[in-house]
Amino acid sequence: xxxxxxxxxxxxxxxxxxxxxxxxxxxxxxxxxxxxxxxxxxxxxxxxxxxxxxxxxxxxxxxxxxxxxxxxxxxxxxxxxxxxxxxxxxxxxxxxxxxxxxxxxxxxxxxxxxxxxxxxxxxxxxxxxxxxxxxxxxxxxxxxxxxxxxxxxxxxxxxxxxxxxxxxxxxxxxxxxxxxxxxxx
Amino acid sequence: xxxxxxxxxxxxxxxxxxxxxxxxxxxxxxxxxxxxxxxxxxxxxxxxxxxxxxxxxxxxxxxxxxxxxxxxxxxxxxxxxxxxxxxxxxxxxxxxxxxxxxxxxxxxxxxxxxxxxxxxxxxxxxxxxxxxxxxxxxxxxxxxxxxxxxxxxxxxxxxxxxxxxxxxxxxxxxxxxxxxxxxxxxxxxxxxxxxxxxxxxxxxxxxxxxxxxxxxxxxxxxxxxxxxxxxxxxxxxxxxxxxxxxxxxxxxxxxxxxxxxxxx
Numbered sequence: 501x502x503x504x505x506x507x508x509x510x511x512x513x514x515x516x517x518x519x520x521x522x523x524x525x526x527x528x529x530x531x532x533x534x535x536x537x538x539x540x541x542x543x544x545x546x547x548x549x550x551x552x553x554x555x556x557x558x559x560x561x562x563x564x565x566x567x568x569x570x571x572x573x574x575x576x577x578x579x580x581x582x583x584x585x586x587x588x589x590x591x592x593x594x595x596x597x598x599x600x601x602x603x604x605x606x607x608x609x610x611x612x613x614x615x616x617x618x619x620x621x622x623x624x625x626x627x628x629x630x631x632x633x634x635x636x637x638x639x640x641x642x643x644x645x646x647x648x649x650x651x652x653x654x655x656x657x658x659x660x661x662x663x664x665x666x667x668x669x670x671x672x673x674x675x676x677x678x679x680x681x682x683x684x685x
Numbered sequence: 686x687x688x689x690x691x692x693x694x695x696x697x698x699x700x701x702x703x704x705x706x707x708x709x710x711x712x713x714x715x716x717x718x719x720x721x722x723x724x725x726x727x728x729x730x731x732x733x734x735x736x737x738x739x740x741x742x743x744x745x746x747x748x749x750x751x752x753x754x755x756x757x758x759x760x761x762x763x764x765x766x767x768x769x770x771x772x773x774x775x776x777x778x779x780x781x782x783x784x785x786x787x788x789x790x791x792x793x794x795x796x797x798x799x800x801x802x803x804x805x806x807x808x809x810x811x812x813x814x815x816x817x818x819x820x821x822x823x824x825x826x827x828x829x830x831x832x833x834x835x836x837x838x839x840x841x842x843x844x845x846x847x848x849x850x851x852x853x854x855x856x857x858x859x860x861x862x863x864x865x866x867x868x869x870x871x872x873x874x875x876x877x878x879x880x881x882x883x884x885x886x887x888x889x890x891x892x893x894x895x896x897x898x899x900x901x902x903x904x905x906x907x908x909x910x911x912x913x914x915x916x917x918x919x920x921x922x923x924x925x926x927x928x929x930x931x932x933x934x935x936x937x938x939x940x941x942x943x944x945x946x947x948x949x
Contacts, residue, residue, distance in 0.1 A: 554720060
């Protein structure tokens with residue numbers, strides 16, 4: 501049996517908890533929304549982000565460093581949300597919780613709601629990788645380098661995926677596509 | 686393109702819905718403690734695995750009467766630091782020419798792997814303050830070859846679950862070097878398969894990925910079909926990513942270098 505100063509333990513725990521608390525306050529909602537855009541289920545996204553955050557917390561307690569908590573949690577949560585069985589279980593749990601809280605917010609007006617629905621439908625058209633890249637770029641505002649780091653692909657792959665996603669999204673949303681070659685008059 | 690970028694940012698932003706954060710910290714803490722308890726249970730101790738910083742767990746595990754006001758009793762436990770401290774000494778007792786991996790934390794506590802002159806990797810677990818061999822994985826080649834050299838180990842999370850794998854790199858073959866990945870992803874320790882290529886591939890490009898805290902890696906390997914011979918055979922380079930559904934790696938991209946006709 502070892503005797504360890506209580507003040508040292510409390511101080512170390514407080515540091516880890518502070519970091520997790522800061523993440524929950526400032527990044528959690530953003531990351532849940534991002535993962536929900538990729539996995540198409542807010543319930544599964546919430547569960548996956550909390551699971552990822554729990555692993556990060558454990559990792560920090562072991563003294564292991566994490567370069568970027570947002571990038572790390574996002575990547576692990578996206579991986580978590582991929583598992584079919586896990587996703588269904590998470591959805592059931594989270595739906596129960598959401599029903600209790602009744603906090604699922606709807607857009608303020610009908611037109612915003614319709615537009616959000618359109619965007620969601622457009623994102624569904626994208627293959628998984630393009631959807632991930634799109635969400636990381638346009639929702640989490642990651643740079644190309646940060647996306648490459650998060651998904652562990654080279655920057656060229658990110659650019660190619662983004663280019664293809666842009667084309668699909670522009671067509672689906674009726675936005676002008678500046679990536680198209682101008683047609684001859 | 687920039688206009689479209691801005692528009693997409695607005696549109697995707699518009700999709701965001703408010704997400705409440707009430708109870709998130711508490712639920713996350715519960716998940717974290719549950720994960721740690723699972724580790725404790727798996728290593729078989731009744732009162733184990735109290736690491737620095739785990740004030741809450743200590744308070745839960747020990748009766749208040751047993752504690753002095755300014756101290757917490759920390760039960761002698763298979764902590765990662767203790768396991769790491771003990772590992773070199775234990776590895777020194779293994780047969781000559783054994784190469785030892787770094788120690789990684791896993792769902793069943795600290796784990797490490799060794800390779801030697803036999804075509805197998807051995808996995809060990811730190812339990813009750815001692816390292817114990819748990820199982821052996823058959824490999825294509827020995828990890829250590831007479832006079833030629835030895836493989837080496839690296840650590841990285843290549844499956845993206847937030848836990849590290851042990852990468853056995855540089856098995857030395859007659860005309861190539863290869864490797865295998867020892868992983869506990871999903872709760873069962875095994876050599877991860879590469880689609881229908883088995884659990885051994887010739888590696889490239891993994892070493893530099895092994896030193897940082899990252900999630901998921903693309904594993905790259907290069908193979909020569911040696912037809913009609915290795916000097917003029919076709920070379921394939923595959924980029925693999927872990928597929929959670931199959932529990933193995935799938936090739937996400939393949940590059941082919943066909944030899945010039947004149948080389949044949």
